[in-house]
């Protein structure tokens with residue numbers, strides 16, 4: 001049996017009392033078993049990382065950065081293999097996997113700029129002969145827990161930054177598609193990272209709970225669904241840990257009457273159905289201003305949807321692949337059923353998708369639903385499938401109210417040619433990442449990524465400048481070296497320069 005193990009102390013470890021099946025979602029076939037770490041295995045990795053920490057923290061920054069430069073090169077040299085592994089277990093088509101990897105590599109590139117962003121702050125003569133500076137120190141051993149939908153990119157949001165900042169890192173990736181993540185962990189060793197500084201633990205709740213409760217773990221980054229994000233944030237912070245927990249989403253696009261509908265259709269198709277809708281930034285709701293816009297949009301997009309190709313990850317001609325599991329496929333179908341039962345109109349129906357030669361694959365075809373209302377469960381909950389819902393409203397204000405009242409606030413977009421409307425929208429909308437004629441406004445690596453409301457728990461966003469702050473602790477030092485013959489007077493008032 002193919003056992004997908006852990007990576008601890010620079011070695012693959014496949015010993016495990018418990019395992020879980022891993023599938024190829026394109027064929028529906030079981031391809032291996034992933035080891036599920038016991039608490040003892042996780043504790044062992046934490047012990048090794050704690051011992052590795054002092055010397056890694058004290059390694060000159062430029063040496064830590066050089067390892068990241070080599071790691072970036074290895075990711076590029078091994079890109080085809082990485083995308084193949086993503087495709088096999090996630091189902092993503094190679095061109096989409098390559099996009100994921102490239103976005104991840106950009107986070108490694110940003111981490112390589114640590115000699116700039118970890119310089120700290122210095123002020124000379126803040127008082128007579130007194131200088132003051134702030135430095136950003138490593139936290140210790142930190143952990144990351146990541147979702148199935150970006151098995152390479154989301155881990156790369158976390159550990160390159162944490163490592164260059166001088167921390168040791170324990171990664172707990174998704175148990176549903178672990179092989180690509182395990183492979184990049186091995187590349188870290190090839191890049192020269194000392195054993196013990198980084199560990200990858202495969203597992204489920206037992207492994208996560210061990211990380212959340214162990215006092216040696218200083219900080220936890222989480223990306224996944226909102227109910228789990230809430231649990232992670234509450235537990236980690238109750239145990240005194242720094243935590244950022246990114247959750248789910250419901251991303252709306254407002255289509256204004258002045259928008260160029262052909263462009264809107266082209267960009268909505270990719271943003272709604274790319275990666276089978278399994279993206280936290282997928283655009284899953286189009287809010288049309290007025291019935292004319294809605295009718296035209298539906299006519300154009302439903303025609304274009306007939307041309308979409310979906311199927312096995314290995315066929316580069318496909319636009320998107322299967323869903324992650326048969327359970328998730330059933331959940332997506334149940335959402336479409338519920339929309340229909342609650343009075344919405346299924347314009348294009350992907351529920352009975354069949355792909356020739358891949359009859360057991362976990363496919364749902366592209367689905368378009370009209371006449372969706374805010375009280376429907378398919379609107380309130382995240383579907384995470386290739387389903388685009390249309391809501392009709394009378395005004396931009398009504399559209400914004402709808403978005404602002406939704407419990408999620410990850411991403412949103414407005415399609416318009418009116419600069420005033422776009423500016424008003426970006427200023428007042430209660431969402432963390434906003435696109436103006438951009439359907440997937442995923443910030444580049446030198447900005448930071450994070451939603452509002454129940455899409456992010458914690459004060460800092462992921463990666464970029466916020467990532468550097470999350471993985472370090474500020475220390476501010478004020479110093480004076482008085483001359484040997486200078487005697488200071490006792491001063492009881494709060495020191496000032498007045």
Ligand code: NAD
Pocket residue numbers: 145146147148149150154172173174175203204205208209223224225226228229246247248249279280382384410451455
């Ligand atoms: P998930 O919440 O099921 O799993 C995420 C991680 O949590 C996995 O490592 C999993 O093993 C672990 N986990 C699951 N159940 C747990 C439990 N009961 N206790 C402790 N740990 C547990 O999420 P998923 O299905 O893998 O990923 C999809 C979700 O992630 C979607 O909701 C999507 O919107 C979200 N997501 C958000 C972002 C973002 O940046 N906001 C990015 C990617 C994905």
